Amino acid sequence: MKRNFPLLLVFVFGVLGIIPFIIPHPVVQGTDEFLRNNLLKILAAFALILGLGSLLRVHFDKIKRRGQNWEYSWVLIATFIVTSIIGLFGGVSGTGILPTRIGSFAFDIWTIYFNVEVPLGAAMFALLSFFMASAAYRAFRARSTQATLLLTAAFVVMLGVLPLGNEISPHLPSFAQWIMDVPNVAGQRGILFGVALGMIATALKIILGIERSWLGGGGE
Amino acid sequence: MNIVMLAGFLAIAPPASVRGYDTPDDGGRSITLEWTLSPDDGVIERYEIYRSCNGVDYEKIGVMGRGRGLFEDDTEDRRQYYYKVAAVADTARAFSEPSAPVMSSAQWLNRKKINIIVAVAVFGGLILLFIQRARRGQKLFVRKIAGLQAIDDAVGRATEMGKPILYCPGIGYIEDIATIASLSILGEVAKKCGQYNTELINPHFDPIVYTVAREIVKESYASVGRPDAFDPDSVYYVTDSQFAYAAAVDGIMLRERPATNFLVGWFRAESLILAETGASTGAIQIAGTDQVSQLPFFVTACDYTLIGEELYAASAYISREPLLLGAIKGEDWGKVIIGAIIIAGSILGLLTAFPILRLFD
Numbered sequence: 001m002k003r004n005f006p007l008l009l010v011f012v013f014g015v016l017g018i019i020p021f022i023i024p025h026p027v028v029q030g031t032d033e034f035l036r037n038n039l040l041k042i043l044a045a046f047a048l049i050l051g052l053g054s055l056l057r058v059h060f061d062k063i064k065r066r067g068q069n070w071e072y073s074w075v076l077i078a079t080f081i082v083t084s085i086i087g088l089f090g091g092v093s094g095t096g097i098l099p100t101r102i103g104s105f106a107f108d109i110w111t112i113y114f115n116v117e118v119p120l121g122a123a124m125f126a127l128l129s130f131f132m133a134s135a136a137y138r139a140f141r142a143r144s145t146q147a148t149l150l151l152t153a154a155f156v157v158m159l160g161v162l163p164l165g166n167e168i169s170p171h172l173p174s175f176a177q178w179i180m181d182v183p184n185v186a187g188q189r190g191i192l193f194g195v196a197l198g199m200i201a202t203a204l205k206i207i208l209g210i211e212r213s214w215l216g217g218g219g220e
Numbered sequence: 221m222n223i224v225m226l227a228g229f230l231a232i233a234p235p236a237s238v239r240g241y242d243t244p245d246d247g248g249r250s251i252t253l254e255w256t257l258s259p260d261d262g263v264i265e266r267y268e269i270y271r272s273c274n275g276v277d278y279e280k281i282g283v284m285g286r287g288r289g290l291f292e293d294d295t296e297d298r299r300q301y302y303y304k305v306a307a308v309a310d311t312a313r314a315f316s317e318p319s320a321p322v323m324s325s326a327q328w329l330n331r332k333k334i335n336i337i338v339a340v341a342v343f344g345g346l347i348l349l350f351i352q353r354a355r356r357g358q359k360l361f362v363r364k365i366a367g368l369q370a371i372d373d374a375v376g377r378a379t380e381m382g383k384p385i386l387y388c389p390g391i392g393y394i395e396d397i398a399t400i401a402s403l404s405i406l407g408e409v410a411k412k413c414g415q416y417n418t419e420l421i422n423p424h425f426d427p428i429v430y431t432v433a434r435e436i437v438k439e440s441y442a443s444v445g446r447p448d449a450f451d452p453d454s455v456y457y458v459t460d461s462q463f464a465y466a467a468a469v470d471g472i473m474l475r476e477r478p479a480t481n482f483l484v485g486w487f488r489a490e491s492l493i494l495a496e497t498g499a500s501t502g503a504i505q506i507a508g509t510d511q512v513s514q515l516p517f518f519v520t521a522c523d524y525t526l527i528g529e530e531l532y533a534a535s536a537y538i539s540r541e542p543l544l545l546g547a548i549k550g551e552d553w554g555k556v557i558i559g560a561i562i563i564a565g566s567i568l569g570l571l572t573a574f575p576i577l578r579l580f581d
Contacts, residue, residue: 021333021336022329022330022333022337023328023329023330024245024246024247024326024327024330025247025248025326025327025328026247026248026326029247043428044427044428047426047427047428047430047431048427049427050427050430050431050457051424051427051430051431051457052427052457054430054434054452054453054455054456054457055456055457055458057452057453057456058453058456061453068475069475117461117464120463120464120467121461121462121463121464124463124464124466124467124490124493125463125489127493128489128492128493131492131493131496131497132492134496135492135495135496135517135520135521136520138499138520138521139520139521188512191512191515191527191528192512192528193555193558194528194529194551194555195510195512195528195529197343197529197551197554197555197558198397198510198528198529198531198532198533198551199397199510199532200340200343200344201343201347201532201547201548201550201551201554202397202400202401202532203397204344204347204547205347205544205547206400210351210543210544210547211404211535211544211547213403213404213407213408213436213535213539214400214403214404214432214436215436215439
């Protein structure tokens with residue numbers, strides 16, 4: 001029962017997910033919309049509570065044990081509590097019961113998001129350029145025939161997208177574009193075919209109960 | 221008798237054969253209107269579409285440009301509608317004869333998707349066929365996948381060095397197939413961690429994936445007889461913000477210095493940040509994703525990369541379950557069929573001189 005009930009649920013909801021694709025009737029589409037928009041959101045909300053509980057427990061344990069860098073756990077917990085209070089009681093744009101404005105200084109959840117979260121995310125994203133340069137430096141070495149081919153193609157494409165490439169030869173940008181449009185896309189499509197078929201097969205295996213590793217404890 | 225309005229000396233011919241029908245293969249609430257263009261289509265400005273519920277009082281509901289003889293109307297189901305189309309030039313309007321009454325309704329089958337249903341049925345049939353063969357004991361060969369073969373060595377390395385293993389399942393949600401495939405591999409890695417008493421660190425992006433992963437890891441430890449070794453704090457939720465998650469995992473890599481990093485699942489722009497940071501710590505890295513755009517980053521920065529469907533094959537490859545191997549075989553034969561169709565279609569497409577190919581026009 002412990003294993004059969006989840007398998008039955010997966011089968012039923014899997015089939016309910018496939019049917020709306022081929023049946024346009026509003027009864028079926030309405031059921032699908034309810035499952036996707038309502039039921040899934042309710043599940044996600046409960047899972048979020050569990051996830052946040054886990055996060056707080058990990059950090060409280062670290063503080064209790066005086067683990068490495070335990071002081072930063074206090075920073076996380078304090079930030080979590082303050083942001084939650086502002087979010088829950090201050091409203092999205094300062095329209096809640098908690099005042100979130102002192103003069104012209106606002107600290108509602110939207111302000112926190114735009115002035116803290118977004119710049120920090122942008123800073124992390126900006127690191128990508130340096131990591132890309134470092135990865136390219138390590139990867140583009142003429143160690144073998146294939147590596148040399150990769151190096152040459154990368155060199156041609158990088159030059160082709162720069163104005164300098166056009167100065168070197170007017171054919172370079174179009175050749176670079178051909179590399180991106182033909183061999184590159186051909187390779188990607190090959191992988192995508194395999195991915196698409198793999199997705200169908202994996203989904204079928206899970207819905208039909210052949211693949212059971214997600215239940216935990218390994219397959220049958 | 222056609223109604224023709226005169227404005228000065230301007231006279232235009234009305235459109236003809238106005239026909240309304242229930243829009244096919246939809247969920248109802250739509251009627252498609254077709255008409256034969258006015259003989260004066262070249263000089264008119266537009267067509268105006270009029271609708272009535274009783275055949276007497278018409279109201280204008282839409283406009284189409286000249287040269288267009290098709291209009292789709294939003295309607296209520298099970299209600300009769302009548303249509304007229306007027307050709308308009310300046311102030312002159314030439315109305316067509318009214319259409320026969322028509323009603324919209326919902327269909328139970330979208331016939332445009334039948335080809336997809338057939339293709340999925342054929343493909344699914346192939347998979348089931350090979351699963352049956354596997355059930356009867358037929359040996360099925362699956363080629364070596366280096367990334368999956370290296371899992372044992374990677375876990376052993378971490379055990380010998382006394383360092384933890386970091387398993388990052390990506391930023392996908394539970395409905396992503398790559399995430400499900402990643403959780404299958406997580407189960408196997410967790411079993412080995414339980415057997416060898418190696419520390420596992422498993423941070424998560426999505427709370428639903430976290431709850432599933434927690435149970436998988438717990439069951440895996442129990443299945444190898446080490447339920448006591450399971451640390452509930454080893455599997456935890458971090459954040460559902462993409463770059464905050466990347467920063468958190470980077471911090472774990474730099475502080476905990478895991479000997480082995482698994483970056484398996486659904487990734488986006490943070491993939492290179494994670495892979496490069498892991499490479500800088502000297503860890504052995506096994507990555508896998510079905511995101512074509514992120515594969516080059518993993519191939520560059522990681523020791524082993526599972527590409528596309530190799531990730532989906534992981535569960536079958538590791539467990540060597542005949543049923544799962546049978547499904548892999550079915551997939552491969554599906555690819556053979558698609559490849560053959562592409563080659564045949566390409567050759568036929570090149571043979572444009574042959575009259576027989578006009579059959580496809």
